[in-house]
Amino acid sequence: MHMSFVTELKKILFILIGAVLGAISLNYFLIPANVYASGFTGIAQLLAGVLRNTPVPASTGILLFILNIPVAILGWMKVGKSFTFYSIVSVAATTFSLEIIPIKVISEDILLNAVFGGVIAAVGIGFTLKWGASTGGMDIIAMVLSRMKDRPIGSYFFTLNAAIILTAGLLYGWEKALYTLVTLYVTSRVIDVIHTRHEKLTAMIITKKGKEIQQAVHQKMVRGITKIPAKGGFTDEDKELLIIVVTRYELYDLEQAIKEVDPHAFTNIVNTTGIFGFFRQD
Template sequence: MRNIVVIICASVMVAFAYNFLLIPHEILSGGLSGIAILLGIVTPLNTGVLNLLLNLPLLILGVMKLGKRFIGYTILSVAVLSISLYIIPVYQATQDPILASLFGGVLVGLGVGFIFRASGSSGGFDIVAMLLSRKRDFPLGVLISLMNGVVVAISGFVFSWDAALLTLVSIYATGKVVDTVHTSHIKLTLMIVTSQGEEMKKQLLANLYRGVTIMDAKGAYSGEGRQVLMTVITRYQLAEVRHLIKETDSRAFVNILQTTEVIGMFDRGSK
C-alpha cells in the first residue's frame, strides 16, 4: 500500500511539473513523455491522452516480458500521470523560462526517482531499459542519452534552439535528481551476507538473469557460518532486488557498491 501511495503522489507531482512549468514554455521532458508534450503542443490532442497512447505498446510488451509487480506499478504510474495531465490545467507558474526548465526538471526527477524506489517506473524508455537490462550488458546510458538527444533535436527544429537548450537543461536536472534519489550509477555490485545462501541463490538466478558468485564466511562475533553472494546488477533492477532479498531473508546484510567498470561477461553465463 505504501508503494502505491508513493507512486500515485509522485506521478501527480510529475504532472504538475509538466503543466505548470515545462509545457507553458514549450520545454520538453526526456523520453516518451517529451514526445507526448511535443505532440500535445502542436496538435489539438491532450498531452495525457498522448502519453497513454504512446506508452500502451510498451506496457503490453512489459506485461508479457517483465515481472507482474514491476509492470503493475508502472501501469499505475502511467495511468495516474496521464489522467493528471488531462485534469490539471496548463498554467504558467513563472515567467522565467530558465527557472521553469530547472525547477521543472528537478520536480520531474523527484517524482521519477520516488517511483523507481517504489519498485515501478514512469514508463516509456524505462521499460525499454528494463527489458534490455535483463538480457545483456547493454550500454543503457548511451541508449537513453541518444533517445533524449533526439527529443532535444526535435525541440530545436519544431520550436527554437533556445527551447532545445532549455529542454536539455530540464533533462539534465531530471537525470541528476533521479540519480540522487535512486542511485548514481548504472551498474552496482551487491554483496549479500545471508544464512539462506541456497534459497537466495535460487531467487537471484531465477529473477535477475545475472551470474552469482558464492563464498563461505563466518561471523567474527557470533562465529556462525554465512554465505556471501556477489553479483552485479543495473540500477533498473535495484528496487526489484531489494524486495527479493527482503522476502528471502529479512535479516540479510547487503552492501551496495558503485561499480565503475565491468570487464568480461555480465550475464548468467559469466560465473
C-alpha cells in the same frame, strides 16, 4: 499476507504520488515554458505542440498514454507482468493527473521553470523507481534490452534525449533546447540522489542464509550469483558473501527478497560503471 497487502498498498500510493508530481512538473513548469522532459514524456510534449494547430489536436497526457501502449505490451511479454502492471498504473495515473491539473504559469522565468520542473519530475520518477515500478516508455524498453542482451542501455537514453533536444531546438529555437538540457541534467542528478541513475549495480550481501537468499532471488529474476565464504569479524561466525549484478529496475525486487529471507543480512550496493562478459548467468 497482511504485511504483503500493506507493502503493495504503499507501493501503489508512492506510484500515484510520483504520477501527480510528474503532472505538476509538466503543467506548472515545463509545458508553459516550452521546456521538455526526458524520454517518452518529452516526445509526447513535442507531438502535442506539433498537433496543437492541426485538425487532430491532442494533449500531452493522452499522447503519453498512446505512446506507452505498444511498449506496455512488449513489457508484459518480455519483462514480467508485475513490473509492467505497476508501470502501466504509473502511466495511467500520470495521464489522468495531466488531464485534471490545469496548465498554469507559475513563473515567467524560463530558467526557474526548467530547474524546478526538472527537480519535481525527478522526485516523482525517483519515488516510482524506488518502489519497484517505472514511468513506462524507455524504462520498459531498457528492461527488455537488459533481459535480451547486455547492451549499454545508457546510449539509448542518450540518443532519445539528444533527439528531443535537437527537435526542440529546430521547432522552438536553440534557447529552448539549451533549457531542455538543463532540465534533463537536473532530473538525472536528483534521481541519482533519490534512487540511482546508474543502469547496473553490484550488490554484495553478507548473510548466514546464502542458499535461501539465492533461491529467493532466482524466483524474482534471472541473475547469476557468486558465493564466497566469509567470517564475521566480531563473532567469528561462518557466513557467505553473495555478489550479484542487477539493473536499477531490479533493485526493489532484490531488496524485498533479502528482507523476506534474512532481515539481518548486510548489503552493500555500489554503482557498476561497466562489465565484461554476460552477467545473466554464472
